[in-house]
Amino acid sequence: MKFFDQHLIPGETIYFRPHYQPFTFSRLIFLFPALWMMLCNLLFNDIVVTNKRLAIRRQVGLQLKNDEVQGRLIRSADIQQSIIGHVFSYGDVLIDGSRQQHNFELKGVSDPNGLQKAVLAMMRGTFESG
DSSP states (O other): OOGGGSSOOTTOOEEEOOOBOGGGGGGGTTSHHHHHHHHHHHHHOEEEEESSEEEEEEEETTEEEEEEEEGGGEEEEEEEOOHHHHHHTEEEEEEEESSGGGOEEEEEEEOHHHHHHHHHHHHHTOOOOO
């Protein structure tokens, strides 16, 4: 069970959950530290878009960092994607919040288009039930 499954606000529902794409570390595949980082990314990092907020849990060094931003405070969600990222369906998503502390760059996220659509739907309040 993922971290945010246990820490939802009452009445909150998860609508989208991308994950970090392990291919972003492909150029470092032969180095043990890179493999360790990839494993930590898969185990400890979590991103969820609910009907009320975007919540991010990341490992930063030896610390776990939780960030969240309410949907009404997000101004835009932009995608940066290379050709290889487009082929393997991963990229970076830039979340621009109404305050400086609500700006996030999510690197190497799987299905960045789906994440962008989910964030935009949350901002407009147009999530479909189910």
